[in-house]
Amino acid sequence: MIDSESIDNWITIRKISIICVALFVTIAATGVGLFGGTVPVSQEHISTGANETPHAPEPSSTTSTPTRSQSHNNADEASQPENAATTTEPNCGCLDVAFTPTDPDDVTNAEGIVPPLAGELSGSVEWDVPADRVTLVAHTWTPNEEWTERRRTTVEASNDRSLSLSQAFDSTRLFYTEATTPGFANPADASTRTRRGYVSVTAVLYDGDDELDRVAVVEPYEFDVTNTAETAVALDVGGAAETPLLAVEGAAPGSAGDSAVTVSNDGTDDATLSITVSNLVNAENGLIEPERAVDASPDVGELADALELRVALVRGDGSRSYLVGSGNGLLSGPNYVSLSTLATGDPLGSVGLEAGEHAHLVVEWRLPADVGNEIQSDQVSFDVTLGLRTA
DSSP states (O other): OOOTTTOSEEEEEEEEEEEOOOOOTTSOOOOOBOOOOOOOGGGOEEEOSOSSOOOOOBOGGGSSOOOTTOEEOOGGGSOOOBSSOOOOOSOOSOEEEEEEEOOOOOEEESSOOOOOOEEEEEEEEEESSOOSEEEEEEEEEETTTEEEEEEEEEEEOOTTSEEEHHHHHSOSEEESOSSOOGGGOOOSTTEEEEEEEEEEEEEEEEETTEEEEEEEEEEEEEEEEEEOSOOSOOEEESGGGTOOSOOOOSOOTTOEEEEEEEEEEOSSSOEEEEEEEEEEEEEOOOOOHHHHTTOSOTTSOSHHHHOEEEEEEEOTTSOEEEEESOOSSSSSGGGSEEGGGTOSSSEEEEEEEOTTOEEEEEEEEEOOTTOOGGGTTOEEEEEEEEEEEEO
16 A cells, blocks of 8 residues: 555545446447546645544542632643543532634644644533532643643632633633644644534532532634645646546447546645555446356456556657557557556556646547456446655
């Protein structure tokens, strides 16, 4: 398989297919297939981060009854919270926490490195039973550090049974990270990634020595990380028109054809273009009467064995470099290769593509004239991956 760490840019053209219908030599046949669209990788805008909201952390040191004077904001002095669901026993259902963390500023630089992040935390805590104090703990979540305690304080419960977070923490400002966070970085040149982190606020309500209720709420924040460095290699296939890789109509024994798409290295470095064929599905697609008489494998199609391909890169001056097969003869010899032998999942061939160069990737196909009725109604599908790595 392709080593994704050594390939700087790759594009997969999925589910390339040829459907052969009644490929009996005396019957006109139709076909549909080899369609593939692509998106230039350098223009991707991908949202990343935790797909599911993480469990609120357990601020373990609040499980014992704190004193009225307990208050500190130094996360380094606190024990690491467990990444687990918050304890809710005892629970009177009398406490409510609501807050919103603002999104930090978007990050733009030539390395895609994310500096320390901060935002504003606005919200309140409310309760509906007599109480004498409330302990509040704020945590932040990042892909590298998981949950980290940022703020902790214990305040007297007010007579109106509500408390703003700005009052409790003496500020709305909250640092989400205090150093660069590799998990938020965007190493892909000339691209933008959306990152997501989380803030948790846990409130614990007390009356004397009794813990009345405990509630934790988790809210997300998002920001974009834009890496402005010029891409060393950037593969574009098809251009704005997104031309299909190959379209086949009327395929029959003895027929042949070709199609082409534009490939470009939009990066700043010379690179090597490679091609891989994978995920081959060789479907029988049912048996019609002429096929049934000669097909000894009713569950497996024969089209992949019969269909032959070769692939070349044609440059602006008309010269050809073959990635699959060769140009030794028009329709004879080893210059065409059976599809069934190509779908290895490994690179089949490679050719240089200079920085800024535009060329045509030409796919030529043929069905030999001696192919019999066994391929009638058969269907094949497969993926083609084009890889671009620095030269």
